[in-house]
Amino acid sequence: MAKISSRLVFYFPGFDPLDAAAHQRRYERSAAQSGKTFGIDYEVGGVVPTDAGARMNVVGKLDGHDTQSTIFIHDHNSLISHLRSVSVWKQIALGFKAAGGIIAEGGAWAYLKHAWRFGLFFFFPFLLIAVGLALAAVIAALPFLFGLSPFLCLLSIPLAYLFFTKGLMPFSDRFHTLHLFADWRFALVVGRDEALARDWIEEKAGAVIAALEQSSEEVLFVSHSMGASLALAVAGRVLELKPDAFDGRNVSFVTLGGAALQCGLLSSASRLRQSIGVLARNSHVNWFDIQCLTDPIHLYKCNTADLTGHADANQPKIVTIRFKHSLSDERYQKNKRNFLRMHRQYVLGSDRKSGFDFTLLTAGPLPAASFAELRSDVPPQMFR
Numbered sequence: 001m002a003k004i005s006s007r008l009v010f011y012f013p014g015f016d017p018l019d020a021a022a023h024q025r026r027y028e029r030s031a032a033q034s035g036k037t038f039g040i041d042y043e044v045g046g047v048v049p050t051d052a053g054a055r056m057n058v059v060g061k062l063d064g065h066d067t068q069s070t071i072f073i074h075d076h077n078s079l080i081s082h083l084r085s086v087s088v089w090k091q092i093a094l095g096f097k098a099a100g101g102i103i104a105e106g107g108a109w110a111y112l113k114h115a116w117r118f119g120l121f122f123f124f125p126f127l128l129i130a131v132g133l134a135l136a137a138v139i140a141a142l143p144f145l146f147g148l149s150p151f152l153c154l155l156s157i158p159l160a161y162l163f164f165t166k167g168l169m170p171f172s173d174r175f176h177t178l179h180l181f182a183d184w185r186f187a188l189v190v191g192r193d194e195a196l197a198r199d200w201i202e203e204k205a206g207a208v209i210a211a212l213e214q215s216s217e218e219v220l221f222v223s224h225s226m227g228a229s230l231a232l233a234v235a236g237r238v239l240e241l242k243p244d245a246f247d248g249r250n251v252s253f254v255t256l257g258g259a260a261l262q263c264g265l266l267s268s269a270s271r272l273r274q275s276i277g278v279l280a281r282n283s284h285v286n287w288f289d290i291q292c293l294t295d296p297i298h299l300y301k302c303n304t305a306d307l308t309g310h311a312d313a314n315q316p317k318i319v320t321i322r323f324k325h326s327l328s329d330e331r332y333q334k335n336k337r338n339f340l341r342m343h344r345q346y347v348l349g350s351d352r353k354s355g356f357d358f359t360l361l362t363a364g365p366l367p368a369a370s371f372a373e374l375r376s377d378v379p380p381q382m383f384r
Helices: 020-038 077-083 088-104 107-114 116-140 150-173 177-191 195-211 227-241 260-264 270-280 329-335 339-347 358-363 368-372
Strands: 006-012 041-044 048-050 053-062 065-073 218-224 251-256 285-292 317-321
Touching: 006 195, 006 227, 006 358, 020 041, 020 053, 020 065, 020 339, 020 358, 053 195, 053 358, 065 195, 065 358, 077 177, 077 195, 088 107, 088 116, 088 177, 107 116, 107 260, 116 150, 116 177, 150 177, 177 195, 177 227, 177 260, 195 227, 218 227, 218 358, 218 368, 227 251, 227 260, 227 270, 251 368, 260 270, 270 285, 285 339, 285 368, 317 368, 329 339, 358 368
Parallel strands: 006 065, 006 218, 218 251, 251 285, 285 317
Antiparallel strands: 041 053, 048 053, 053 065
């Protein structure tokens, strides 16, 4: 297989509270680990702000061959920070309001219909906080429930407050509950194409067009989790603004644990569904979804193009992997029940040679398109 010497990468991370510099540090750690596994010497540069976005340069060296990858990190940490900037009580209220919006727009039913585990993921944080609020209300009402003096509410109400704020909320932090509330608020913002998301999408589309002026052997759009919705919206907008943007380029579009349907299945998400159709019908793009059964935080085995009304378009290939093929037994057993940790594994380092590795995909010598054909339990031919 021919080796790639230059690659232009547009990376859309998931809903992590990390800026470009933090993503670069995570990438550097993962590259060091994966480099040892696959025998590749990665040199990861720092983040450089440019007119085309935050950029880092990565060089992968293997058997005298260098692969130069220019990676633009299109994080949305500023949007996450905006959503998390209000008080805890307001975050809770706005979270439940967003949950009502998701249900009203048919999202919750669609999740349960097409990927029931993702449906449970949607309901979990809201049920946890709702149960906590109900228990707090019971504690506050204890004097009335037992026919005691109403003046005892002077004790029961503060006790209920302490139970919720000092007991339930710290416990819920183990599951990143308020962060998940913000995630669902953002899903609704993206689906409804509100200004908070649309302005970001317009800015990144312009940055991508500017970056595409750079020559490279291949172009790779890669996204993780919620980043899939943003990557699809940006790529679609790029093609609306410049229909020939991908002409003559070797373009791969890869989603990792992609949750584009989190937004795309909402009744209001017509503009996102339009972008999905634009990308699916572009003959210059090789689109494939990398999915893992161990990860419940995406819509496993669901086809994004088909379920958003584009059954007649080219369908992205679904490539299934198993994290147990890329992790040591100890590391896999330790983390396999931590759903959020497993969900992040797509972009973390590997302990074992397997058919998928994030650093290998984004900075290694193999063409990105080749990862659509590899088996999870079998490493690429040159690494066997």
